[in-house]
Amino acid sequence: MGAVLEMMTAIRAGLILTTTLMMSCSAISDSGVVGQVVGAVTGAEAPPVGQQINASEDDLLDNPGTFLRVNIRDLDRWTTMVKAGENGTRTTWIGGDGISITEENGVLAATRGLPRDIMGADTAATWQAIRAGGGTVQKRMDFLDDQDQILARVLQCRIVSAGSDPVNRLQRTYPATKFEEECTGEGLSLTNVYWLNPSGRMIRSVQAVSPDAGFLQIDVF
Amino acid sequence: MQRSVFLGSSAMTLVLGLAASAQELPTTYSIYGTPGLLEMPVATTAPEGTLAGTLSYRDGLFQAVLDYQLTPRLSGSVRYAIIDLYDGTAAGIVEDEFERGFDLKYQLVEEGSYVPAIAIGLRDFLTPGRLQSEYVVASKSIGDSLVVTAGLGWGAMGSEGGFDNPISSRADRPVFDESEPGGQSASDAWFAGDAAVFGGLSYQINDSWGVQAEYSSIAYAADAFAPAVEVESPYSIGVTYRQSDNLQLSLSALNGTTLAFSGTYMLNANTRPGRAGLETAPAPVNLRSNSARQATTWDRSATPPESLRSALAATMAIEGLTLTGLELTDRTARARFINRRYRSNAQAIGRAARMMSQIMPGAIEVFILEPEDEGIGLSSARIARSDLEALENRPGAAADLLARTEFDHAGNDATLADAQADAAALSWGFAPFVELSGQSGGLTADAGVRLNASYAFSPQFILSGTIGQSLLRNDAEDPGTDATPELQNVRTDGGFYGDDGFPVLERLTLTHFGRPADDIYSRVSLGYLERMFGGISAEVLWKPVNSRFGLGFELNEVAQRNTDMGFGFDEYDYSVTTGHLSAYYDLGGGYHGQLDMGRYLAGDWGATLRLDREYQNGVRVGAYVTQTDVDPDSFGEGSYNKGVVVSIPQDFLTGQPTRRAYGTTLRTRSGDGGARLRVDGRLYDVVRDAHTADLTDTWGRFWR
Numbered sequence: 001m002g003a004v005l006e007m008m009t010a011i012r013a014g015l016i017l018t019t020t021l022m023m024s025c026s027a028i029s030d031s032g033v034v035g036q037v038v039g040a041v042t043g044a045e046a047p048p049v050g051q052q053i054n055a056s057e058d059d060l061l062d063n064p065g066t067f068l069r070v071n072i073r074d075l076d077r078w079t080t081m082v083k084a085g086e087n088g089t090r091t092t093w094i095g096g097d098g099i100s101i102t103e104e105n106g107v108l109a110a111t112r113g114l115p116r117d118i119m120g121a122d123t124a125a126t127w128q129a130i131r132a133g134g135g136t137v138q139k140r141m142d143f144l145d146d147q148d149q150i151l152a153r154v155l156q157c158r159i160v161s162a163g164s165d166p167v168n169r170l171q172r173t174y175p176a177t178k179f180e181e182e183c184t185g186e187g188l189s190l191t192n193v194y195w196l197n198p199s200g201r202m203i204r205s206v207q208a209v210s211p212d213a214g215f216l217q218i219d220v221f
Numbered sequence: 222m223q224r225s226v227f228l229g230s231s232a233m234t235l236v237l238g239l240a241a242s243a244q245e246l247p248t249t250y251s252i253y254g255t256p257g258l259l260e261m262p263v264a265t266t267a268p269e270g271t272l273a274g275t276l277s278y279r280d281g282l283f284q285a286v287l288d289y290q291l292t293p294r295l296s297g298s299v300r301y302a303i304i305d306l307y308d309g310t311a312a313g314i315v316e317d318e319f320e321r322g323f324d325l326k327y328q329l330v331e332e333g334s335y336v337p338a339i340a341i342g343l344r345d346f347l348t349p350g351r352l353q354s355e356y357v358v359a360s361k362s363i364g365d366s367l368v369v370t371a372g373l374g375w376g377a378m379g380s381e382g383g384f385d386n387p388i389s390s391r392a393d394r395p396v397f398d399e400s401e402p403g404g405q406s407a408s409d410a411w412f413a414g415d416a417a418v419f420g421g422l423s424y425q426i427n428d429s430w431g432v433q434a435e436y437s438s439i440a441y442a443a444d445a446f447a448p449a450v451e452v453e454s455p456y457s458i459g460v461t462y463r464q465s466d467n468l469q470l471s472l473s474a475l476n477g478t479t480l481a482f483s484g485t486y487m488l489n490a491n492t493r494p495g496r497a498g499l500e501t502a503p504a505p506v507n508l509r510s511n512s513a514r515q516a517t518t519w520d521r522s523a524t525p526p527e528s529l530r531s532a533l534a535a536t537m538a539i540e541g542l543t544l545t546g547l548e549l550t551d552r553t554a555r556a557r558f559i560n561r562r563y564r565s566n567a568q569a570i571g572r573a574a575r576m577m578s579q580i581m582p583g584a585i586e587v588f589i590l591e592p593e594d595e596g597i598g599l600s601s602a603r604i605a606r607s608d609l610e611a612l613e614n615r616p617g618a619a620a621d622l623l624a625r626t627e628f629d630h631a632g633n634d635a636t637l638a639d640a641q642a643d644a645a646a647l648s649w650g651f652a653p654f655v656e657l658s659g660q661s662g663g664l665t666a667d668a669g670v671r672l673n674a675s676y677a678f679s680p681q682f683i684l685s686g687t688i689g690q691s692l693l694r695n696d697a698e699d700p701g702t703d704a705t706p707e708l709q710n711v712r713t714d715g716g717f718y719g720d721d722g723f724p725v726l727e728r729l730t731l732t733h734f735g736r737p738a739d740d741i742y743s744r745v746s747l748g749y750l751e752r753m754f755g756g757i758s759a760e761v762l763w764k765p766v767n768s769r770f771g772l773g774f775e776l777n778e779v780a781q782r783n784t785d786m787g788f789g790f791d792e793y794d795y796s797v798t799t800g801h802l803s804a805y806y807d808l809g810g811g812y813h814g815q816l817d818m819g820r821y822l823a824g825d826w827g828a829t830l831r832l833d834r835e836y837q838n839g840v841r842v843g844a845y846v847t848q849t850d851v852d853p854d855s856f857g858e859g860s861y862n863k864g865v866v867v868s869i870p871q872d873f874l875t876g877q878p879t880r881r882a883y884g885t886t887l888r889t890r891s892g893d894g895g896a897r898l899r900v901d902g903r904l905y906d907v908v909r910d911a912h913t914a915d916l917t918d919t920w921g922r923f924w925r
Contacts, residue, residue: 085505098501110614112502146493
């Protein structure tokens with residue numbers, strides 16, 4: 001019953017928001033769909049249509065677990081993301097520019113809104129190897145090809161610890177251990193880099209999406 | 222935010238899809254618009270799926286050619302040419318004759334380490350074939366940059382330094398009888414008469430620049446009805462510049478007499494400039510709690526169905542989807558919606574399903590999604606909500622979900638609660654248009670603006686019309702002589718229509734769409750159906766959702782409109798009963814066939830066969846041919862209607878989600894025989910992309 005009430009509250013809040021958005025911007029462009037949906041569904045944290053989510057440094061630091069800062073290397077652009085949904089241990093984050101990422105323990109499971117998304121990827125083995133201090137794993141990554149077909153690539157990955165490597169951000173230094181994951185597969189080779197804080201939580205990573213979408217640097221706050 | 226210190230520490234390379242063949246040198250296109258040297262063909266091929274449009278000019282010969290590499294070995298071309306021709310005495314010259322033609326080429330042998338590529342081809346192989354040639358050609362690359370080509374040509378390609386045909390049984394080449402109708406297969410001339418040797422070199426200096434040298438076997442002799450092109454020497458040289466993978470420009474000095482220019486724009490149907498698409502992310506699946514999932518019913522007073530309906534409508538609208546109906550039970554939700562945004566209905570279904578996961582009470586375990594168009598439910602996809610939850614963002618999710626999704630015909634209309642409370646019944650807009658058409662006598666252009674308006678009495682019952690105002694037509698284009706006096710001028714008088722510069726009523730129709738039975742669709746259109754005809758058109762289509770086969774029947778009773786394109790029909794006093802039995806078949810492997818049998822506008826009986834190569838990303842290249850009981854002599858030039866149809870979805874080029882497409886039909890001519898009514902809303906095009914075969918083709922987009 002509580003869940004239903006919660007949903008209805010959200011729907012009501014969302015409808016007000018959605019209606020407002022639709023009235024203020026009759027030609028809703030594709031940008032900001034996610035933001036609208038977040039707003040429409042959760043009634044909270046809705047970024048304005050097509051605009052970046054504005055979070056100050058204090059917002060980032062004072063609300064751990066609320067924001068991601070993602071640098072889309074190919075576009076040389078930073079975007080702030082908020083939680084859009086959780087599916088088990090996988091969390092989907094979305095930014096005001098219509099790009100979403102899904103991660104599990106910080107390891108990238110999927111992206112949406114990039115020129116060539118990861119449609120779905122294994123993450124568990126990589127995470128286990130990181131937790132074990134290194135290892136060799138196999139993982140599958142799915143992409144969408146130019147014929148709307150799923151292109152699956154099975155990668156052999158070697159994960160090694162690169163030792164202590166503090167993370168600097170927002171004028172602060174965080175102790176961290178750096179891990180590198182080198183993967184190769186048919187027509188594909190890539191290197192991901194992860195930084196874990198002493199409690200074993202990933203606070204930063206640079207992860208490959210695809211040749212058309214490049215790398216994402218993901219900072220977890 | 223501080224820039225990271227590890228920018229250079231990561232490296233990634235990735236080739237998605239199948240790597241290109243071993244052929245590394247770029248394909249260069251000749252001024253004849255096919256892979257070649259300057260005027261002569263080569264044995265190498267363009268990558269499969271390449272569409273190349275070429276415009277070229279040399280003295281007395283302007284060409285616009287579309288070349289298409291259908292399979293790795295087979296390619297075909299359509300050519301529109303404006304040629305100066307010698308007259309029947311070979312003494313005078315008739316300038317700017319408009320000619321159409323087709324080429325075919327087949328690669329017999331692929332290039333190996335020691336073996337050259339070998340191809341056989343026909344150029345301009347239908348009558349009258351002013352450029353008609355046949356050839357066998359071999360090309361071999363030497364090193365990374367040089368390709369050597371040598372070949373044997375017949376016809377026009379056998380005219381410079383020609384010798385007795387090595388095929389002794391075909392020593393004499395028949396001369397085309399100008400009194401015979403054109404557009405026939407000229408097979409008695411193929412590989413007949415003298416043969417001659419041609420060849421050349423192509424050297425690629427770097428990624429952008431290449432040079433060609435050619436010894437041509439086309440003499441351009443001053444014969445009756447032959448192209449009036451001056452030639453002093455068989456030797457020619459040229460240079461090509463590739464600005465990108467998509468554009469080739471070339472300049473050549475031909476035959477010691479003239480300069481030639483050509484530009485080729487290339488597009489590969491397998492390589493989408495818009496990549497996998499740039500549309501924004503979808504809403505994620507909303508995971509239910511365990512307790513919510515185990516519920517077997519939901520509290521309708523706490524969660525009124527009307528609230529769910531309006532919430533779903535609002536959230537689906539964000540995705541460009543219009544919810545038109547919703548049926549809720551304890552465990553199922555059936556949503557019918559119109560997709561106006563995504564080329565792929567699978568993607569629309571995927572987005573709608575995720576929105577439903579956000580809105581629907583936890584007890585609802587089954588989502589049934591029904592795409593709608595023209596007011597009719599086209600199909601249904603039955604998806605388990607727990608599958609959505611379990612598969613989201615998992616490798617193999619698309620294939621796994623497809624295997625578990627049940628497709629069927631759309632459900633009952635009556636039990637759907639209407640969700641479209643205030644659907645806009647009237648819509649209208651202006652749109653500019655540009656049209657090129659080639660009738661006898663050359664190419665004509667038209668441009669102007671159109672006012673489109675429609676009013677929906679109900680989603681299935683629509684009044685719509687188009688008023689056009691041409692900005693260029695000033696009574697300038699009159700049809701030539703009537704080549705088919707025996708036939709009513711159902712198309713050849715097209716140039717008279719709307720040519721006085723006043724706004725014209727292009728279309729004004731009252732249309733009703735229906736689905737009288739589960740797998741049967743219907744359409745009735747009444748009014749001014751097209752520019753030249755008005756009347757009534759009725760169609761039924763049987764097309765089961767899970768079948769690759771469809772059968773349709775159309776019957777029209779129409780009268781020819783007045784040329785002022787007003788409301789009148791008295792100018793011609795011509796009416797006809799026309800209609801077709803149509804069979805549609807998805808042959809698999811990206812090939813689609815259609816056979817129409819029946820009576821055409823001029824009262825002639827016959828059939829049209831159409832074959833399309835359709836890529837899953839929506840690029841389509843098709844060809845059709847119509848043969849009717851009209852005597853070819855009556856038919857005039859062209860003999861029978863045939864043409865090539867090309868359609869490229871906008872999202873292929875831009876990556877932005879849209880259902881629009883760019884398309885064109887390249888006809889050899891719009892003759893009076895084999896002419897079909899051009900009525901809007903033919904049912905097969907309305908229903909097929911929501912049926913299982915098409916949904917499966919683009920199912921990879923479900924989760925996008």
